[in-house]
Amino acid sequence: MRITAAVSRAGAPAPVLEELELSEPRDDEILVRVVAAGICHTDLNSHIGLGMPVPKPAVLGHEGAGVVEQVGSAVGHLKVGDRVVISGGSCGNCPSCLAAKPSYCREAMPRSFGGRRSDGSTSLSKGDERVASHFFAQSSFATHCVANARGAVPIPEGVPLDVVAPMGCGVITGAGAVIEGLQLRPGQSIVVFGVGGVGLSAVMAAWVAGATTIVAVDTVAERNELALELGATHAIDAGAGDFMERFRAILPFGADFSFNTTTAASAFDAAVQVLAMQGVAGFVTRPREPWTPDMMAMLAHGRSVKGILGGSASPRLFIPKLVELWRQGRFPVEKMIARYDFADFGKAWHDCEAASVIKPVLLVGEE
Ligand SMILES: [Zn+2]
Ligand SMILES: [Zn+2]
Numbered sequence: 001m002r003i004t005a006a007v008s009r010a011g012a013p014a015p016v017l018e019e020l021e022l023s024e025p026r027d028d029e030i031l032v033r034v035v036a037a038g039i040c041h042t043d044l045n046s047h048i049g050l051g052m053p054v055p056k057p058a059v060l061g062h063e064g065a066g067v068v069e070q071v072g073s074a075v076g077h078l079k080v081g082d083r084v085v086i087s088g089g090s091c092g093n094c095p096s097c098l099a100a101k102p103s104y105c106r107e108a109m110p111r112s113f114g115g116r117r118s119d120g121s122t123s124l125s126k127g128d129e130r131v132a133s134h135f136f137a138q139s140s141f142a143t144h145c146v147a148n149a150r151g152a153v154p155i156p157e158g159v160p161l162d163v164v165a166p167m168g169c170g171v172i173t174g175a176g177a178v179i180e181g182l183q184l185r186p187g188q189s190i191v192v193f194g195v196g197g198v199g200l201s202a203v204m205a206a207w208v209a210g211a212t213t214i215v216a217v218d219t220v221a222e223r224n225e226l227a228l229e230l231g232a233t234h235a236i237d238a239g240a241g242d243f244m245e246r247f248r249a250i251l252p253f254g255a256d257f258s259f260n261t262t263t264a265a266s267a268f269d270a271a272v273q274v275l276a277m278q279g280v281a282g283f284v285t286r287p288r289e290p291w292t293p294d295m296m297a298m299l300a301h302g303r304s305v306k307g308i309l310g311g312s313a314s315p316r317l318f319i320p321k322l323v324e325l326w327r328q329g330r331f332p333v334e335k336m337i338a339r340y341d342f343a344d345f346g347k348a349w350h351d352c353e354a355a356s357v358i359k360p361v362l363l364v365g366e367e
Contacts, residue, residue: 001021001022001144002019002020002021002022003019003020003021003022003142003143003144004017004018004019004020004142004143004342005017005018005020005059005124005139005141005142005143006018006059006060006061006141006142006345006349007020007057007058007059007126007131008046008047008054008056008057008058008059008060009056009057010049010056010057014047014345014346014349014350015047015059015060015141015345015349016345016346017342017343017345018126019126020059020124020125020126020131020142021124021125021126022123022124022142022144022145022146023123023124023125023146024070024146025070025071025072025123025146026072026117026146027072027073027074027075028072028074028075028148028149028150029072029075029146029147029148029149030068030070030071030072030075030078030084030146030147030149030152031068031069031070031071031144031145031146032064032066032067032068032069032084032086032138032140032144032145032146032147032152033066033067033069033143033144033365034064034065034066034140034142034143034144034145034364034365035065035066035067035083035161035162035165035363035364035365035366035367036064036065036066036161036162036165036361036362036363036364037061037063037064037065037140037141037165037361037362037364038063038165038166038168038169038170038197038337038359038360038361038362039061039063039348039349039352039359039360039361039362040062040063040166040169040170040197041352042062042169043060043061043062043141043352044349044352044353046058046060046113046135047060052109052112052113053113054113054114054115054132054135055114055115055116055132056132057126057129057131057132058115058131058132058133058135058139059124059131059132059133059135059139059141059142059145060135060139060141061135061138061139061140061141061142061145062086062088062112062135062136062138062140062168062169063086063140063165063166063167063168063169063170063361064085064086064138064140064145064147064165064168065083065084065085065086065155065161065162065164065165065168066083066084066086066140066145066161066364066365067081067082067083067084067367068080068081068082068083068084068152069144071149072149075149077149077154077316078149078152078154082154083154083155083156083157083159083161083367084152084153084154084155085152085153085155085161085164085165085167085168085315085319086137086138086140086145086147086151086152086153086168087102087136087151087152087153087168087169087172087310087315087316087319088102088103088108088111088112088136088137088138088151088168088169088310088315089105089107089108089111089112089134089136089137089138089148089150089151090102090103090105090107090108090111090148090150090151091105091106091107091111092150094106094107100314100317101312101313101314102150102151102310102314102315103309103310103311103312103313104309104310104312108309111134111136111137111148112135112136112137113135114134115132115133115134115135116132116133116134117134122134123139123145123146124139133145133146134146134148136151136169137150137151138151141345141362142364143342143364143365151168151315151316153167153168153315153316153319153320155323156323158327159323159326159327160334161367162337162339162361162363163326163333163334163337164319164322164323164326164333165361166197166333166337166359166361167315167319167322167323167333168315168319169310170197170198170201170359171197171198171201171322171333172201172310172311172313172315172318172319172322173198173201173284173308173309173310173311174197174198174199174200174201174202174203174204174205174259174261174284174311175201175202175204175205175311175313175318175322175331176205176308176310176311176312176313176318177202177205177259177282177284177308177311177312178190178202178205178206178209178257178259179205179208179209179311179313179318180311180312180313180318181282181306181308181311181312181313182257182259182280182282182306182308184205184206184209184210184211184256184257185209185210186209186210186211186212187210187211187212188210188211188212188256188257189211189212189213189214189215189251189255189256189257189276190202190206190211190213190214190215190255190256190257190258190259191215191217191247191251191255191257191258191259191271191274192206192214192215192216192217192227192232192258192259192261193217193218193238193258193259193260193261193262193267193270193271194217194218194260194261194262194267195216195217195218195223195224195226195227195232195261196223196261196355196358196359197336197358197359198261198284199216199218199227199259199261200223200226200227200230200336200358201333202259202261203216203227203230203231203232204230204231204331204332204333205331206231207230207231207232208231208325208330208331212233213233213234213250213251213255214231214232214233214234215232215233215234215235215236215247215250215251215255215274216228216232216234216235216236217235217236217238217243217267217270218235218237218238219237219238219239220355221237223358224236224237226335226336226358229335230332230335230336234250236250238267243270244270244273244274247270247274251274251276253276253277254274254275254276254277254279254301255274255275255276255279256275256276256279256280257275257279257280257281257282258270258271258272258274258275258279258280258281258282259271259281259282259283259284260281260282260283260284260285261283261284261285262285263285263286263287263288264287264288265287265288265289265290265291268281268283268287268291268293269291269293269294271283271305272293272294272297272298272303272305273294273297275301275303276301277301277302277303278301278302278303279301279303280303280304280305280306281303281304281305281306282306282307282308283305283306283307283308284307284308284309293305336358336359337358337359337360337361338351338357338358338359338360338361339360339361339362339363340360340361340362340363341362341363342362342363342364342365345362348360348362
């Protein structure tokens with residue numbers, strides 16, 4: 001079928017909307033009419049070739065939500081007309097998949113960044129030109145996408161798809177990290193470095209989970225203010241004054257957890273320094289410059305540093321919980337969303353790059 005998609009071409013400053021051909025879904029896939037799609041920093045990085053390489057041209061997009069239009073013969077949990085949020089791909093058979101930790105699937109990286117199915121085929125083309133598809137098993141910057149069904153999560157009626165679309169990556173990455181990855185318990189404390197979409201999701205999750213001290217750390221005053229509105233008990237402007245001095249005024253003996261969504265080596269240092277005895281520093285990005293952890297400080301305090309992918313959560317188990325929390329008004333994810341018409345893709349992309357909005361969501365089609 002003919003579709004419109006944002007195509008990433010090597011050297012282009014941003015993806016541009018083009019007409020493409022989309023092939024039929026396979027047995028384990030679904031065809032989704034995309035209603036909304038969030039833009040995540042991994043899309044920005046993959047477009048310019050940072051991090052895991054993605055073959056070009058490619059259609060990116062991995063926070064898609066829409067309506068199922070066709071279902072492969074091997075798909076058991078979905079039917080035509082279902083509303084879904086689409087998360088990443090996984091094999092379903094490796095130890096992590098069997099333990100409901102699909103973000104640590106042995107095939108997670110090729111299934112996310114390989115630009116094709118496991119058999120080497122793509123679902124997208126333009127004339128004779130092959131276009132890489134299946135970015136995070138979906139490539140949802142498009143009016144329709146063929147997605148691996150295993151990562152598609154049914155969404156109940158009455159829950160707006162533009163609100164829940166970012167739950168497929170950014171929101172589960174932050175909220176899952178706190179609840180599943182760090183397993184924060186009521187009465188504990190956490191420091192969140194960087195309160196963009198992932199950090200704010202962590203703040204909301206920490207509040208829901210009963211943390212009694214939630215410290216947001218950012219250089220942007222409006223983001224710190226939003227963090228306070230969404231559950232943070234304190235906020236520190238990372239760009240002003242002695243950070244540790246201000247932190248110790250809040251938690252003299254340190255925090256049970258920190259969660260770092262930034263790439264500054266200084267933040268990785270601070271994320272370890274703020275920890276109490278046996279505290280855990282979770283992180284979701286790499287330091288952009290070489291970083292040498294203070295191993296003695298980690299040893300002397302029994303601290304550890306923990307990488308957390310995809311919130312260490314199963315989207316099909318975890319996203320329905322977030323949706324219910326949203327329905328109850330306890331997880332107001334819409335407060336960090338900025339909506340754009342799909343035709344304004346370039347503006348949404350630019351605003352995401354410039355960090356002038358927190359979570360851009362493209363309105364791709366009617367429900
Ligand atoms: Zn697997
Ligand atoms: Zn993402």
